[in-house]
Amino acid sequence: MxxxxxxxxxxxxxxxxxxxxxxxxxxxxxxxxxxxxxxxxxxxxxxxxxxxxxxxxxxxxxxxxxxxxxxxxxxxxxxxxxxxxxxxxxxxxxxxxxxxxxxxxxxxxxxxxxxxxHVQRTDVGKINDRYFINIVAVGALAEASFSTPVEQKSKLGPLAYIIEGMKKMKEKQPFELKVHSDHDWEGDALLMLVALTNSVGGMETIAPEAKVNDGKLHVFVIKDVALPHFLLLLPKILSGELAESEHVHYMKVTNLEASSSYKMIANVDGDEGDKLPITIENLKQHLDILVPPTE
CATH class of the missing domain: 3.40.50.10330 (Probable inorganic polyphosphate/atp-NAD kinase; domain 1)
Structure with missing residues (x-):
């Protein structure tokens, strides 16, 4: 049996x-x-x-x-x-x-x-020696999810993360970031998002190109910009056009290394993860998951 x-x-x-x-x-x-x-x-x-x-x-x-x-x-x-x-x-x-x-x-x-x-072969992310299924984020905004009170999450759902994020956003804490991959990037950033899927914080418009089995990391680096410019990114998030903003560096890679001279902690699937430097890779189609049958 x-x-x-x-x-x-x-x-x-x-x-x-x-x-x-x-x-x-x-x-x-x-x-x-x-x-x-x-x-x-x-x-x-x-x-x-x-x-x-x-x-x-x-x-x-x-x-x-x-x-x-x-x-x-x-x-x-x-x-x-x-x-x-x-x-x-x-x-x-x-x-x-x-x-x-x-x-x-x-x-x-x-x-x-x-x-x-009905089985879907699905990617899994690996950050240093642990695994993730959705997102890795670095920056003060990323810390909102693991600083959001449990009671607030239960009452408000995804809105709880947005409220906590707005509080962090007012602080606007840029940090020095180096990303090494097929496409290198270096500069001051407000936030780095590394997405495996199209659903981030309950929103499906941040990384609309991301597929659960494409073997790619979808990387968004939000540059250090003035608060009004940062606020203008919100409509682009809702319309699925974040990658097209001049204030965002977007790249699609299979692996990367990220480091900073600042003491930054990665947010891994909403929980506190490792301090930078970090190495991230996509393990393509690593798991078999039961999903709804296709029509």
Whole structure:
């Protein structure tokens, strides 16, 4: 019998994670899986459970939770030689990775797509010795996501990040940045975004060209500009034209190195990551993820 693991963060989605467990377990049983249920209790649990599933050569791993839980599960799988198929059940504030894969935001609908067994080969990013599934950002604005209070995220959703970002934006803290890749860049910047997907902070217009399987890092460096010029970038973000601004350096690469003389900390999928310097690469089509069938 095929083996599967269901990893659940019970505190995600206003603590509704366990409500959907029965539906997920029933679905996985009808698919022919003998499923083991794992409930996370703290940071790192989802990664450990996913790693265990790989080491035991499981066929399928489903992760139920927010972006943090899903990121942990992917980190546990991406480093392994044996990588099971992955199912995502989004319960978070933004759910960027699930959005990019067209996975329904309704958890029950997300579970139901498992039955179709439609696989999308999907890129994974690697930053130094850890993995990411959506974005790496550097700059004072990037720190907004991991400084946003949890209560505010729960109440306001993606709007919470925007509010915190506006506070940071008024501080306007440029930093010296060097980016080395096929296309080098050096200068003072307000923000560097490295996107794997088209969904960033719940918005799908920042990196509209980004595909989950194109093997590319989509890099946006927002130069040090006066606040009025920075504010004028917002309409370009909403219209999907950020890359065309004279105040933005855009490049599409497979890997890069970024460094700074300032003490900058990378934001990795919304959480605090490594200090610069950092090395980032795209692992093309590294994972098999179940997605809605194409029409």
């Amino acid at each position: 095929k083996q599967a693991m269901l990893i659940v963060n019970p505190s995600s989605g206003k603590e509704k994670g366990q409500e959907y467990c029965e539906h997920a377990l029933e679905t996985m049983t009808t698919m022919g899986y003998k499923t083991e249920l794992r409930i996370t209790e703290g940071e790192g649990d989802a990664m450990d459970f996913a790693r265990e599933a790989c080491e035991r050569k499981f066929d399928f791993v489903a992760a139920m939770g927010g972006d943090g839980t899903i990121n942990e599960a992917i980190n546990g799988i991406a480093e392994q030689d044996h990588r099971p198929q992955v199912g995502l059940i989004p319960l978070g504030t933004v759910n960027d990775f699930a959005r990019a894969l067209n996975i329904p935001m309704n958890p029950e609908e997300a579970i139901d797509i498992f039955r179709h067994n």
